[in-house]
Amino acid sequence: MTTPSTLNDPAALAAAVRRGERRALARAITLIESTRPDHRVRADALLTALLPHTGNSVRIGISGVPGVGKSTFIEAFGLHVIGRGHKVAVLAVDPTSQRTGGSILGDKTRMVDLSRDDGAFIRPSPAGATLGGVARRTREAMLICEAAGFDVVIVETVGVGQSETAVADMVDLFLLLLLPAGGDELQGIKKGIVELADLVVVNKADGDLAATARHTVADYRHALTLLRHEADWRVPVLSCSAITRAGIDAVWETVGEHRAAMVAAGRRSARRAEQARAWLWSEIRESLVESLRRHPDVRAALPDLEARVTAGTLVPAAAARTLLERFLGRPVGTVD
Numbered sequence: 001m002t003t004p005s006t007l008n009d010p011a012a013l014a015a016a017v018r019r020g021e022r023r024a025l026a027r028a029i030t031l032i033e034s035t036r037p038d039h040r041v042r043a044d045a046l047l048t049a050l051l052p053h054t055g056n057s058v059r060i061g062i063s064g065v066p067g068v069g070k071s072t073f074i075e076a077f078g079l080h081v082i083g084r085g086h087k088v089a090v091l092a093v094d095p096t097s098q099r100t101g102g103s104i105l106g107d108k109t110r111m112v113d114l115s116r117d118d119g120a121f122i123r124p125s126p127a128g129a130t131l132g133g134v135a136r137r138t139r140e141a142m143l144i145c146e147a148a149g150f151d152v153v154i155v156e157t158v159g160v161g162q163s164e165t166a167v168a169d170m171v172d173l174f175l176l177l178l179l180p181a182g183g184d185e186l187q188g189i190k191k192g193i194v195e196l197a198d199l200v201v202v203n204k205a206d207g208d209l210a211a212t213a214r215h216t217v218a219d220y221r222h223a224l225t226l227l228r229h230e231a232d233w234r235v236p237v238l239s240c241s242a243i244t245r246a247g248i249d250a251v252w253e254t255v256g257e258h259r260a261a262m263v264a265a266g267r268r269s270a271r272r273a274e275q276a277r278a279w280l281w282s283e284i285r286e287s288l289v290e291s292l293r294r295h296p297d298v299r300a301a302l303p304d305l306e307a308r309v310t311a312g313t314l315v316p317a318a319a320a321r322t323l324l325e326r327f328l329g330r331p332v333g334t335v336d
């Protein structure tokens with residue numbers, strides 16, 4: 001059983017996570033979300049213990065503009081996948097959640113059945129100042145969920161900014177949900193987001209919107225053939241209704257086809273290896289900047305340098321060099 005003392009002991013917490021204990025899972029994610037330095041040390045120990053048991057999931061990113069039906073879709077899709085014998089974890093990357101109160105949390109009313117299901121685990125976006133911080137914690141939460149036996153991990157993004165790239169960089173398949181409507185601009189889709197998609201699904205293909213949905217499917221099929229040509233995977237455009245649940249099964253089948261194609265081409269492990277390398281470098285950047293900010297000599301010099309840079313009397317590169325020299329305690333030739 002999980003007792004308060006096990007929660008402070010990374011090895012015991014790791015064991016409880018691996019047994020699939022809900023409380024341990026929630027506690028483990030709370031630990032990795034903490035910014036306290038002593039918690040970070042324990043979080044790293046926990047993740048190190050769990051790492052050999054991670055990686056065994058289908059990692060799916062889901063994006064789309066607010067109102068496209070992400071929450072409703074995840075409820076329908078998640079229940080379908082659980083019905084096929086899987087366990088589904090739902091995480092979110094929403095750097096705006098501090099202001100909005102969290103995308104998933106606010107949406108749990110649309111995921112009532114899924115959140116009650118034993119086969120599902122739903123976690124709202126961590127509150128974090130930077131997208132980098134939120135993305136890091138979501139990646140780590142994904143590893144913890146995998147170690148706990150969740151073999152399908154869905155990462156939702158709010159679809160309003162940079163978070164799509166961050167999510168595409170942590171999943172095997174990036175699914176873009178579209179509305180039955182005109183082109184990207186009409187749908188409020190940011191430039192470049194469509195290019196990230198491995199699978200495009202037009203939602204709300206029901207009732208009065210069914211005919212428009214068919215046109216949207218045809219439009220995007222055409223647009224995507226112009227957009228990119230990949231040897232191993234031609235991005236499919238499907239339609240579904242998260243409400244009637246028509247077409248949801250085909251989406252899951254296509255996820256399986258994508259996985260099979262990527263594994264066969266050796267691209268699944270290559271993509272994950274590349275993601276791990278990029279993650280390493282973002283960790284290096286984040287922790288370097290963090291230690292730099294904490295350095296006493298840097299802190300002493302920072303207010304004055306920042307004031308001069310913002311006043312336009314000091315070049316940022318020169319200010320950065322001064323700070324770096326204080327941090328390193330020696331002169332540096334060039335900043336780059």
Ligand SMILES: Nc1nc2c(ncn2[C@@H]2O[C@H](COP(=O)(O)OP(=O)(O)O)[C@@H](O)[C@H]2O)c(=O)[nH]1
Pocket residue numbers: 064065066067068069070071072073107110203204205206240241242243244
């Ligand atoms: N007609 C129809 N409405 C849908 C469908 N999926 C979602 N909706 C509705 O669209 C609205 C936004 O859905 P929601 O899941 O909250 O979208 P999100 O902001 O992307 O998470 C809600 O009123 C849903 O009931 C669908 O497949 N068909």
Ligand SMILES: [Mg+2]
Pocket residue numbers: 070071072103107
């Ligand atoms: Mg939502």
